[in-house]
Amino acid sequence: MISIKNIHKSFGATQVIKGVDLTIEKGEVVVIIGPSGSGKTTFLRCINALEIPQQGAIDFSAEPAFSIDFTQKPKQKQILDLRRHSAMVFQQYNLFPHKTALENVMEGPLQVQKRPLSEVQQQATQLLEHVGLKDKIHFYPSQLSGGQQQRVGIARAIALQPQIILFDEPTSALDPELVHEVLQTMNALAKEGQTMLIVTHEINFARDVADKVIFIDQGIIVEQGPAKQVIDHPQHERTQAFLQRILNQ
Amino acid sequence: MLVLNDLLTTLPFMTADRADIVISSFWPMLKGGLYYSIPLTIIAFICGMLIALFVALIRVIPQQNKLHKLFYVLTSIYVSAIRGTPLLVQLFIIFYGLPNVGITLPPFTSAVISFSLNVGAYGSEVVRGAIISIPKGQWEAGFTIGMSYLHTFRRIIFPEAVRLAIPPLSNTFISLVKDSSLASLVLVTELFKQAQNVAARTYEFMLVYIEAALIYWLICFLLSLLQARLEKRLSRHNQRKL
Numbered sequence: 015m016i017s018i019k020n021i022h023k024s025f026g027a028t029q030v031i032k033g034v035d036l037t038i039e040k041g042e043v044v045v046i047i048g049p050s051g052s053g054k055t056t057f058l059r060c061i062n063a064l065e066i067p068q069q070g071a072i073d074f075s076a077e078p079a080f081s082i083d084f085t086q087k088p089k090q091k092q093i094l095d096l097r098r099h100s101a102m103v104f105q106q107y108n109l110f111p112h113k114t115a116l117e118n119v120m121e122g123p124l125q126v127q128k129r130p131l132s133e134v135q136q137q138a139t140q141l142l143e144h145v146g147l148k149d150k151i152h153f154y155p156s157q158l159s160g161g162q163q164q165r166v167g168i169a170r171a172i173a174l175q176p177q178i179i180l181f182d183e184p185t186s187a188l189d190p191e192l193v194h195e196v197l198q199t200m201n202a203l204a205k206e207g208q209t210m211l212i213v214t215h216e217i218n219f220a221r222d223v224a225d226k227v228i229f230i231d232q233g234i235i236v237e238q239g240p241a242k243q244v245i246d247h248p249q250h251e252r253t254q255a256f257l258q259r260i261l262n263q
Numbered sequence: 264m265l266v267l268n269d270l271l272t273t274l275p276f277m278t279a280d281r282a283d284i285v286i287s288s289f290w291p292m293l294k295g296g297l298y299y300s301i302p303l304t305i306i307a308f309i310c311g312m313l314i315a316l317f318v319a320l321i322r323v324i325p326q327q328n329k330l331h332k333l334f335y336v337l338t339s340i341y342v343s344a345i346r347g348t349p350l351l352v353q354l355f356i357i358f359y360g361l362p363n364v365g366i367t368l369p370p371f372t373s374a375v376i377s378f379s380l381n382v383g384a385y386g387s388e389v390v391r392g393a394i395i396s397i398p399k400g401q402w403e404a405g406f407t408i409g410m411s412y413l414h415t416f417r418r419i420i421f422p423e424a425v426r427l428a429i430p431p432l433s434n435t436f437i438s439l440v441k442d443s444s445l446a447s448l449v450l451v452t453e454l455f456k457q458a459q460n461v462a463a464r465t466y467e468f469m470l471v472y473i474e475a476a477l478i479y480w481l482i483c484f485l486l487s488l489l490q491a492r493l494e495k496r497l498s499r500h501n502q503r504k505l
Binding site for chain 2: 062064090094097098100101102104106108109110111112113114121122125126127154155156170174
């Protein structure tokens with residue numbers, strides 16, 4: 015279980031996250047929705063300290079257990095430790111351009127986790143096969159389509175065997191016809207019991223795959239609950255307005 | 264040799280005597296190039312690049328502690344001072360100036376030191392520019408797979424920055440080849456010093472200096488071929504045409 019408590023984040027005088035709590039069970043898929051500028055991406059980035067919150071705490075209760083309290087400025091060592099409990103899939107993929115798909119996936123397990131080469135290579139090859147890129151493992155990112163690059167990004171995240179994978183609008187930069195292949199990969203991953211926290215605008219995906227949907231607006235959680243309930247029967251006025259805007263597009 | 268002599272005399276203003284001077288001065292000049300100009304350039308460039316990398320790193324790392332701050336200030340002064348003064352003046356300070364404070368360095372060593380310091384300052388700006396032009400997402404990708412700042416720099420940012428820095432650094436290198444002729448002014452018997460010696464003896468200034476120019480040109484031309492190959496090799500992963 016991962017519990018995130020009372021996260022506050024501001025940039026200068028602008029308060030972006032105003033006290034967000036969230037508990038994620040093992041194997042749970044949680045989707046965060048909300049208007050742009052609502053702070054959902056910032057919240058996600060607080061969980062691996064790409065943004066350092068001014069207040070709040072995060073606890074990972076599963077082994078290896080870890081907790082961090084942001085009330086005091088965290089040390090580098092703590093930040094590194096926190097990051098090693100999660101992995102991230104970026105909107106712009108952020109693959110390493112000078113490394114092949116296989117090398118991208120192997121980098122973390124080999125360089126950070128110091129696992130043996132043969133094991134890492136085997137795992138990375140399997141993962142790339144698993145995301146449907148068996149014949150592309152020696153390709154460089156520039157030789158892959160956006161959808162293929164994002165699937166490499168997902169494989170790179172899984173390879174770290176993290177307690178949770180954070181997805182930051184993973185399909186927003188893709189051409190419409192490539193969105194499907196990435197969502198399919200994520201769907202399969204969810205079925206395998208991977209714990210995931212996803213920021214996305216893909217409402218249908220959220221309805222089908224998420225266990226829990228959270229609606230964030232102006233830095234707070236306005237509404238949360240089971241996916242179907244929040245999306246099909248939103249209680250709060252702001253949630254209704256947002257969903258109406260997004261579904262009528 | 265006779266064939267070459269005949270060939271040269273077909274050029275305007277070229278007498279048989281002059282052709283002889285061209286031919287007989289070629290080897291001493293080339294030797295000056297091979298023994299002094301090129302080693303000087305290569306050694307100074309390598310030392311300069313090490314300085315450049317160190318300085319660039321100090322200047323891109325986010326502010327850490329007092330020690331870092333001190334280094335930051337020192338490197339800023341260094342870059343500003345070197346870029347704000349002529350290379351020739353720097354060279355004269357080291358070769359002719361230092362003996363006044365009891366440090367006497369041989370000509371070649373003086374040249375290596377001043378050229379290294381010069382390349383270090385200019386190179387550091389090139390390297391710094393290359394590093395900060397790598398998208399922030401690359402750093403973040405490194406952090407999220409669990410790497411520290413320096414680990415990300417070494418494994419991810421540096422290799423990408425090198426590729427970006429090759430064209431401008433090649434420029435620096437080629438400039439250095441030509442600037443190495445300044446070493447003739449501190450008595451290094453490099454290519455141009457040899458040319459000056461021959462010219463002083465024969466009074467054929469035009470002829471000998473043009474010959475020296477052609478040799479520099481040849482060296483730089485070969486280097487630019489090397490640069491093209493290096494660029495191609497380093498961008499092999501980027502096969503989409505721009």
